[in-house]
Amino acid sequence: MRHDTEFATPIPLHRSRPPGSPEALALFGEASLDAYRTGMQRCMDLVRHTLTQAQGPCSGIEPHELQPAFEAIDLDRPLGDLDASLEEVQRLYLDHAVHFHHPRYVAHLNCPITLPSILAEAITTPLNTAVETWDQSAGATLIEQKLIDWTAARIGLGDDADGVFTSGGTQSNLMALAIARDSACEAMPGHGGNRHHGLPPNYRDLRIITSEVSHFSVKKAAALLGLGYDAVIAVPCDADKRMDLEALETALKACDEAGRIPFAIVATAGTTDFGSIDPLPALAERCRQRGIWLHVDAAYGGGLLLSSRHRHWLAGIEQADSVGIDYHKTFFQPVSCSACLVRDRRQLRHVTYHADYLNPRDQAEGGTPDLVNKSLQTTRRFDALKLWMTLRTLGADHLGDCLDEAIELTRQTYRMLRARDDFDVLMAPALSTLVFRYRPVALEEDARIEAINRRIRQTLSRRGAAVVAATRVDGRFYLKFTLLNPLTRLEDLTALISEIADIGGSLMSPQVSLQTTPQTSLQTSPSARPSIVRRKTSC
Template sequence: MQRCVSLVQRSLIRHQRPCSGVEPGELQPEFDAIDLDRPLADVDAGLEEIQRLYLDHAVHFHDPGYVAHLNCPITLPSILAEAIATPLNTAVETWDQSAGATLIEQKLIDWVTARIGLGEAADGVFTSGGTQSNLMALLMARDAACERLSGHGGNRHHGLPADHHRLRILASAVSHFSVQKAAALLGLGHNAVIPVPCDDDNRMDVAALRARLDDCHNDGLLPFAVVATAGTTDFGSIDPLPGIAELCQSRGIWLHVDAAYGGGLLLSRRYRHWLAGIEQADSVSIDYHKTFFQPVSCSACLVRDRHQLGHVTYHADYLNPHDQADAGTPDLVNKSLQTTRRFDALKLWLTLRTLGADALGGYLDDVIALTRQTCRLMRERERDDIDVLTTPALSTLIFRYCPAGISDETTIETINHHIRHTLSRRGEGVVAGTRVNGRFYLKFTLLNPQTRLEDMNRLITRIAIHGEAFTTTMDADNGSKETTTPASDNHTGTRHAPSIAR
């Protein structure tokens, strides 16, 4: 174990860039040469191989140059929790497998449902991530609707009702793709998800939602759930929860709030009010491995009415028999889509007990402030070469390099693809890409409270340098030649805090 710790320590100390810049075709031959049926001589040889194949190319989310996806640096107490739970291999299925671990998870569920304001009847369970949480919430919503349709206890025993093809889910046009995946897994299909137009701030338009619901009624469709998003992946936008909740309540429709990204606002002293209305949801998804700064995986699905969790319950005599439930034994498998589950709750528990909720909320406040500062910095360059698409809502920024004098969309896209690839290839930065209204953009996702404005300024400067160099080359070669940039040891610099893991 000490050798493993030393190995990771050396890798973190030696790292100079957020990524190595390696490409799949360069690393694949290393794996092709390995015969998994022939073990290595000893543990040291195994660790050396792990260093070469994995650690040398690991992406460092704690590096200021990593600003791509919703990956966060993690708290030190959460690492300690992993070191405690993994050797014991605790599985939080039934009381006789987990005992105190069961109560730790339940205490955290009660704590977060109280923070949301779901009421005394609320409950929930830890999940693998927002995708599973959204699936579970929509499964419960679907089954609750099927109970009303069939009148004989729903579809758990008898299958979907004959008119299940009329069931519909409504979500904003920029909601997470897991909503469509859930619809397919639930036997409804992608087309059962009706996109609702957004306003100019990329938030669900309540008037448009009302119109879509009216259309469903007129077309003989059965909308059974509305998914509101508290923190969209691209824009960080938060749907107008109070207005959506009022509309859902008036029509008897299940409201699910996907707060996988924005859930950390529950701990914020400055921005908690952005989640006003979430307390009216029937279910909520939260990813602790995003804005609570926990290791993957650490998430939860919460419900207003604990009885709805019965839609995922199945009693097996060899694991969680009826008589245990009747006796009040708190077997967590009774409310989970998974059977075997890791003790992920310990990470959040130890973090809260040693750092406190205010510290986590402060980290999120810091990255929101940094995002706004970075946006102002970029807008100062808008006349020259940076086009910022929207004002940030949470901690994402969508923009593109767009030098004066170039208006052809294909050319602009080519330049920005080149910038993104070059940054990664050189190991200077990991930046995301996305499309908005058919146009390609670059995206910063800021989740590192130790990143500073000077780090972002340095990265923006590198973006402009690569964009300008490539544009010059395209001009010289009539846009037909793309340069290949060699790897470099340039890096953005790294800062660390005592409470955020290096």
């Protein structure tokens, strides 16, 4: 047993390191502020150099070409010098980074980001604020809560709504469906709830209903929740890629006849490929009639909440039981910045656990706003400051205008593609995506059409000329534009479409083999690369 006398002599603190020593500079603090300033300036210069030297949205490098550079690196032998580390970062990462702000990045749901949000990252990262509990975050807690309340009010969920920031739409969907499942099971006669007792005996009858073009994370969530992919019923869509209401009624009737329990309907407000928005008011009515949880996955379309022209496209979202929003898509925020919201804050109890060392129950009962009480995560970054600084600096209307410009650009590009006889456009845009393929009149063989479009995409990427996405619809291969950059001009896309047609035309001859990846040189001269003329804009 230790005695108090053992601690009679204070243990000296190791403060003998001079402020400028390497040991002192290894960690952020008062002693390293000068080194912090110098290092940040070096990093900013490196980013500036990278952007000014980039001649396209990507370098075109392939995995097998870059991998050897990593094989020689021994992470147990540090370089010991910031400049050497930055040179390595330049060579391994920045020289080949994909630039989402570039007018010819038109692939996935990645957006250019606001300057205030970047500055917010520069504030939160050195302080390393974690927002799970009040004693780790203080004002950061209230900033996140204020933004959750603001988002809930924009949606129209009512005064009892609440939510929490998440890592992205996949986590938001998982959280919402976990709450929906536990809420449904809690109401089952004779079952005390999933938290203590696990899933009820008839858990294999639980069903999630969604459209056939909803996000894959719905199935992923079903698997993680112990229900499996088979618990997800994919309802066919109408010609506009929206959940077909008659097909939904057929699915619900089939559930009744088979004794299945549909506990949640997942509506999509902005599908990944088509931007389509399910008929939210009608789905809300059916959920209300049958006591089914309605979750709206608005990861993509959530930015319409700020639109002065298209906010009405989200009519009905206010009737949802839960909503997922990705601010890092159509709110122009850095990854990651998302949220999951519920109409009734009491439902968040399904993800609450009180740990004595962190968020004890009596602390919550005393009114301490510990955000971990309503999150799937424990440690979380202070991602809310990015959106906060954007809203306080630029305003919500500015973000809405940026999205409106992207939507208008998509419509103009659609009309341009439709006017040509060498492209097949699948459907009119619902938001800011276009699904199409190069298909001149003379080309009828589906296999060769697919091969040519694959090669077009590969060639553009290999040249570093553009990053274009691809998808399959009814078994056919299509190219896809996702337009989220308000600085992209119609002239940029006109030139890109002409380049696509030129590449496609060069592949039309039956003598041209389409079996191998094009070996276009990475050393394309600047004169061979597309010139980009940028415009000034309010965004």
